[in-house]
Amino acid sequence: MNAISIENLRKEYDxxxxxxxxxxxxxxxxxxxLLGPNGAGKTxxxxxxxxxxxxxxxxxxxxxxxxxxxCSKIRRIIGIMPQETSLNELLTAEQNILxxxxxxxxxxxxxxxxxxxxxxxxxxxxxxxxLVKNFSGGMKQRLSLxxxxxxxxxxxxxxxxxxxxxPQARRHIWEFIREINNEGTTIFLxxxxxxxxxxxCDRVAIMDNGKIIALDTPAKLKNMMEREKxxxxxxxxxxxxxxxxxxxxxxKQISDEDGIIKIIVEDRKGLLLDIIRNISDRNIKSIATxxxxxxxxxxxxxxxxxxx
Ligand SMILES: Nc1ncnc2c1ncn2[C@@H]1O[C@H](COP(=O)(O)OP(=O)(O)OP(=O)(O)O)[C@@H](O)[C@H]1O
Ligand SMILES: [Mg+2]
Numbered sequence: 355m356n357a358i359s360i361e362n363l364r365k366e367y368d369x370x371x372x373x374x375x376x377x378x379x380x381x382x383x384x385x386x387x388l389l390g391p392n393g394a395g396k397t398x399x400x401x402x403x404x405x406x407x408x409x410x411x412x413x414x415x416x417x418x419x420x421x422x423x424x425c426s427k428i429r430r431i432i433g434i435m436p437q438e439t440s441l442n443e444l445l446t447a448e449q450n451i452l453x454x455x456x457x458x459x460x461x462x463x464x465x466x467x468x469x470x471x472x473x474x475x476x477x478x479x480x481x482x483x484x485l486v487k488n489f490s491g492g493m494k495q496r497l498s499l500x501x502x503x504x505x506x507x508x509x510x511x512x513x514x515x516x517x518x519x520x521p522q523a524r525r526h527i528w529e530f531i532r533e534i535n536n537e538g539t540t541i542f543l544x545x546x547x548x549x550x551x552x553x554x555c556d557r558v559a560i561m562d563n564g565k566i567i568a569l570d571t572p573a574k575l576k577n578m579m580e581r582e583k584x585x586x587x588x589x590x591x592x593x594x595x596x597x598x599x600x601x602x603x604x605x606k607q608i609s610d611e612d613g614i615i616k617i618i619v620e621d622r623k624g625l626l627l628d629i630i631r632n633i634s635d636r637n638i639k640s641i642a643t644x645x646x647x648x649x650x651x652x653x654x655x656x657x658x659x660x661x662x
Contacts, residue, residue: 355417357382357509357540358403363412365398372398374564375412380557382417382508385531385541387551389648390561391660396544397437399561400513403542404434417508430458433507437514437544439498443487447478447497450486451504458505465504472500475530492523499527503534510534512543516550528554546660548648558648562656572648579646582606582654585626587615588639598632605629607653618650 358380365373373395380386388396401407403414405425414421416428441450448469455465473479476496486494495515502510515531516524531554535541545551551558552572559569568575589595591610599608604620619625630638652660 355382356380358416358542360414361412363402363414364410365402366410371564376566378559378566378569380542382540384556385535385554387555387558388544388561389548389551389558391546394561395564396561397513400511400544404432404511405429431508433502433510435498435502435512435515439494441486441494441497444485446483446485448482450497451501454501455504460505468504472503476500492519495519509540509542514544548660552648560652567655575648575651576646578651581621583619583621584644584646584650585617585619586642586644588613590637591615595633595636599629602628602632609659618654
C-alpha cells in the first residue's frame with residue numbers, strides 16, 4: 355500500500371498559488387524528500403498532508419485515508435515535526451512530552467517509558483527536567499522530533515528537520531531518522547539541503563514554484579546530467595572573468611563562491627580550451643572536473659540556485 359498518494363493537489367492563498375497541481379506517491383517504508391528553495395510550497399504541502407489546512411483542489415491519501423474526510427484517523431498514524439517548533443518554553447522537556455503524549459490519549463506510564471527511550475536515543479535524558487526556554491536550537495529540534503514519535507506513528511513528517519544546525523547535530527538527526535526508518539516508519543521530509551536529500555533519501559522530488567519539476571532516486575537525478583560537465587576553476591576573478599567565461603559557446607550556468615568559479619557546460623570537445631583561452635591573461639590556480647550534485651540538477655532545471 356502507498357503511504358502517501360497525491361493527485362493534482364493545489365493550494366491558493368488569496369491569489370498566490372503555493373502548490374500548483376502536484377501528483378506523486380510515496381511507498382510504505384521509504385525515506386522521501388521534497389527538495390526546494392524558499393517559497394517552493396514545501397510547508398504548504400506538508401500542512402495539507404497532515405490535515406492542518408485544506409487544499410483548494412485535488413486529493414491526497416495517507417495509508418488510504420483521505421485528507422478531506424478522514425483527518426481524525428490520519429492524526430493517529432502520523433507524527434509531525436513542524437518547521438517552527440511548537441514546544442512550550444515554560445515547561446520542562448519531560449512535561450512537554452507528557453503534554454503532547456496525552457493529546458493522543460496515551461497512558462502516562464507509557465508516555466514516560468517511551469519518552470525515556472527517545473530522550474536517551476537523542477542524548478537529552480539528563481536534561482529532561484530543564485525548562486525548554488533554556489535549550490539550544492539543536493536541543494529544541496531533537497525534543498520536537500521525540501514528541502513527533504511519542505505515539506509510534508506509521509509515517510513521520512519532518513519539515514526542514516536540520517535547518518540551522520551545525521554539521522555534527524545534523525549527522526546525529528540523520529542517523530536517528532535512519533534508525534526510525536529501519537524500524538519501519540515511513541519518512542516524508544522537506545529540505546533545501548541537497549546533501550540531506552542525497553544522503554538520506556530513497557527518492558527525491560524537486561519542487562519549485564509550487565510544481566514538482568523532477569522526481570527520482572538521487573543517483574538517477576544526477577544521471578540526468580550525463581550531457582553536462584561541471585568545471586571548477588580556482589582563481590582571482592572579477593566581473594570581466596565571469597563575462598569572458600559566459601561568452602564561450604556551450605557554457606550553460608556559472609556561479610562563484612569563496613574564490614571558486616563553478617561552471618556547468620555542455621560536454622563539447624574543445625570547450626575547456628576555449629574557456630582557458632578567454633581567461634589566459636589571469637592567474638589560474640587550478641581547474642578540475644567534478645561530479646554533479648543535486649544542486650547542479652536543480653540549477654540546470656530551473657536556472658537558479660537552491661540556496662540564496
Ligand atoms: N498562510 C499563508 N498565507 C498566504 N500565503 C502563504 C501562506 N503560507 C504560505 N504562503 C505562500 O505560499 C508560498 C509557499 O510557501 P511555503 O511556506 O509552502 O514554502 P516553503 O517551500 O515551505 O518555503 P521555506 O523553505 O521558506 O520554508 C509562498 O509564496 C508563501 O508566501
Ligand atoms: Mg517551509
